[in-house]
Amino acid sequence: MYASSEPSLRPPLSLGEKASRFLTWTAVLALLAWSWHGAEMRPLALIADAGNIGTLIGDFFPPDFTDWRMYVKEMLVTLQVAVWGTVLAVICAVPLGIMSAENMAPWWVRQPVRRMMDAARAINEMVFAMLFVVAVGLGPFAGVLALWVHTTGTLAKLFSEAVEAIETAPVEGVRSTGASYLEEIAYGVIPQVFPLWISYSLYRFEANVRSATVVGMVGAGGIGMVLWELIRSFEFPRTCAVMAIIVLVVTLFDLFSQKLRKMVL
Amino acid sequence: MIHVTGLNKTFSGVQALKHIDLHIKPGEMVALIGSSGSGKSTLMRHICGLTVSDRNSGEVKVNGYTIQKNGALSGNIRDIRTHIGVIFQQFNLVGRISVARNVALGALGRTPFLHGLAGHFSPEDVELTLRALERVGIRDKAWQRTSTLSGGQQQRAAIARALVQRSEVLLADEPIASLDPESARNVMDTLQELNRTDGMTVVVTLHQVDYAVRYCPRTVALKKGEIVFDGPTRDLTPAMLNSLYGAESRELFGEKSSVRAIVPSSVRGERTAAAA
Known part of the structure; x- marks a missing residue:
């Protein structure tokens, strides 16, 4: 009986529970994809504009404490x-x-x-x-x-x-x-x-x-x-x-x- | 002193008290016994006005004041409560303030409102507080934070608070249920002393008969919300209890605790005779 399936610490899930897990994860991924679009995420810009960002950071140093x-x-x-x-x-x-x-x-x-x-x-x-x-x-x-x-x-x-x-x-x-x-x-x-x-x-x-x-x-x-x-x-x-x-x-x-x-x- | 007539209480469909009639004279010391769920604590909470009965059922009067009638608390219940001392199983003290201050709260009822809020008590009440602490034997703990006291000491502080209330009635709801045997005896001795010396009327709920036998001349026994016995405690023989409670009576004798060590020999003799 035990030999037929791998021993596991996961509780046995019914088909309904499996389906609801699947749906939950689908919903989470859908939310992330949808928000990606709305937030106009462009991670590549970080690389493309790396030079600009570098110059900007460079402009900050050395700090000026005169005042x-x-x-x-x-x-x-x-x-x-x-x-x-x-x-x-x-x-x-x-x-x-x-x-x-x-x-x-x-x-x-x-x-x-x-x-x-x-x-x-x-x-x-x-x-x-x-x-x-x-x-x-x-x-x-x-x-x-x-x-x-x-x-x-x-x-x-x-x-x-x-x-x-x-x-x-x-x-x-x-x-x-x-x-x-x-x-x-x-x-x-x-x-x-x-x-x-x-x-x-x-x-x-x-x-x-x-x-x-x-x-x-x-x-x-x-x-x-x-x-x-x-x-x-x-x-x-x-x-x-x-x-x-x-x-x-x-x-x-x-x-x-x-x-x-x-x-x- | 205490008059309960025709009291009914239903908790979500279950009748916890069924037509209770109970009359207690000034200066009595009465035990209310019964196993858990028998309704003894519910009855006690009705007498001190912390719980109201079912609508249109019964009346509770203490010391001439109507506590509740037909399921409604009296309009001046806060004034009336100042005349009734209550102690609880869990002591119901405020853990984070000093023992003396907890005890002084007993004087709130006669302290002008703003003084009470600011914690200014009259010199007489401060003296009364210290004397009450002296009397219950914890004067040396007065300035400690209440939560640092042992259970027995906290219960005695609660009694001291009732003393500061100058109440003529003391209602004790399971005062010893959370205490070790020695603290329990100590608390019961204090209650008995107040009853004998000051003539204070004391009603105490207990779920072990031994203490009733030792301390209370009169016992009222409840079972499933009904009074099944009301009379001199000496009539409450094991045989009698057995007929009232059946198998439950063992719980009332506290299975493992040694009854013999607590019950005075005179009573024990009678009991053995009756059991034989």
């Missing part, structure tokens, strides 16, 4: 934008996150809040930045507002998922003492989700340091604005210097916040 004081100053502005954008978002995400948690709010609160957060999340911070530049004028404040709205959407979702995963027993314990709804949240829910919330907030702060460097490109202040000006005037050695500073600072903050997150969890 480094100005770059550092603008980089600080970018960090400050990220700080305020994140802090405001965390503050808003606490109530909004609880309001969109299944075990905390009735559907007529949950659904509208969730859809609002979906919208805030769906639209990229660059788009918000362009809108806020129109509303409040050029400068870092538009960047803060853009990060604030987008990050609130993301954090509210992450916060609500943490709330949905809590244990109900401690909440019932607090309830059994006659606590009010808000006291149940303050003592039963928040202590349970606190470390996760902190971790998510720090993670978003990392992401916002990166995002803050690009929202500047549409006029919302900071290093992004400098970068955009330099690229537009083909000042590649200086562009290179600015990019080096961005990479350095973003890496430093990633490492730092990773350490902090490990500490709270």
